[in-house]
Amino acid sequence: MTTFDPSVPPPATEWVLTLSCPDQPGIVHAVAGALAERGGNITESQQFGDPASGLFFMRVQVQADAGRAELEAALAPVVERFAMTWELDVVGRRRRTLVLVSKAPHCLVDLLYRERYQSMPIDVVGVVGNHRDLEEIADFYGKPFHHVPVTRDTKAQAEGRLRELVAELDVEVVVLARYMQILSDELCRDLSGQVINIHHSFLPSFKGARPYAQAYDRGVKLIGATSHYVTGDLDEGPIIEQDVERVDHSRAVTDLVAIGEDVERRTLARAVRWHAEHRVLLDGHRTVVFH
Incomplete structure (x- = not known):
């Protein structure tokens, strides 16, 4: 039988963030900084700038104790600044x-x-x-x-x-x-x-x-x-x-x-x-x- 130990914190939730926006300097830095402010640990990151469309694309997986509302609030200024289309979800959700x-x-x-x-x-x-x-x-x-x-x-x-x-x-x-x-x-x-x-x-x-x-x-x-x-x-x-x-x-x-x-x-x-x-x-x- 597994016993509950209150001294051991529950595992952090792993989130997946996807986004696209007009390509320009500073996007990766801004996203990573916003996630770090909420204690997020990035475990996977991929990005691509399309020279044909001028758009930047990014997918990030991040472990964080913060909930959805906290992460969305942290990302909101970045989303507005770069005019992002974005989505945040729990990794593995069916x-x-x-x-x-x-x-x-x-x-x-x-x-x-x-x-x-x-x-x-x-x-x-x-x-x-x-x-x-x-x-x-x-x-x-x-x-x-x-x-x-x-x-x-x-x-x-x-x-x-x-x-x-x-x-x-x-x-x-x-x-x-x-x-x-x-x-x-x-x-x-x-x-x-x-x-x-x-x-x-x-x-x-x-x-x-x-x-x-x-x-x-x-x-x-x-x-x-x-x-x-x-x-x-x-x-x-x-x-x-x-x-x-x-x-x-x-x-x-x-x-x-x-x-x-x-x-x-x-x-x-x-x-x-x-x-x-x-x-x-x-x-x-x-x-x-x-x-």
């Missing part, structure tokens, strides 16, 4: 996640497995399917399944239900795990930076439907997958992660699909993990990813 699916199971199974057994820092609070094919998988993992069918005539109502679920379940991240529906421009704008998609191709090549058939017709030697944030432009949102596998002329379309599904699941898993760990910052149409 992000409330809604997964959207159609009929392909591999990405959903992989995410739920990683959440349960490999410390993926997400909390899947629901699975939404426009078909019922994957309801049994959601049930197996103890996840509520919501059947929201989509047709040309019911698309608006279906997106209305998605909005309701996002609000009711306090969703922070929406993952399109081979969800074969296109979200409206309005919904993409409202959830900007919160929706992650997996595209079964190495973008920008082979957009839209049947990319493996397109790749086969072109005789490609590499096939890949791309995970990106969703925008109103089909398959053109800021890219988070990509991966590839080498193939040759002997592979049939069915072979490419099987190989591709393996690439898809691991590419999506990395993108979701990095997003949940606050390692991905938006830089216009691009991303900065701190590994």
Whole structure:
């Protein structure tokens, strides 16, 4: 039995701070100084200045006895001085996640497995399917399944239900795990930076439907997958992660699909993990990813 010793202070909370702002001298010094004033001990720090956009990006992990209110108060003058966009969170906090699916199971199974057994820092609070094919998988993992069918005539109502679920379940991240529906421009704008998609191709090549058939017709030697944030432009949102596998002329379309599904699941898993760990910052149409 573990006994409580009041003479031993509780472990400090580890926080993660991410920020972006116009690049200029003194940012790192100001941030580090503000954290040090509250007894913060920086355990990890990464930064990047983008000469193309003129923006500076930073991710800091810091151990501190201070609570959120104290840290936010310490950082407030720095945020105002440098016109920062910023976020402060507890390291390892599981992000409330809604997964959207159609009929392909591999990405959903992989995410739920990683959440349960490999410390993926997400909390899947629901699975939404426009078909019922994957309801049994959601049930197996103890996840509520919501059947929201989509047709040309019911698309608006279906997106209305998605909005309701996002609000009711306090969703922070929406993952399109081979969800074969296109979200409206309005919904993409409202959830900007919160929706992650997996595209079964190495973008920008082979957009839209049947990319493996397109790749086969072109005789490609590499096939890949791309995970990106969703925008109103089909398959053109800021890219988070990509991966590839080498193939040759002997592979049939069915072979490419099987190989591709393996690439898809691991590419999506990395993108979701990095997003949940606050390692991905938006830089216009691009991303900065701190590994």
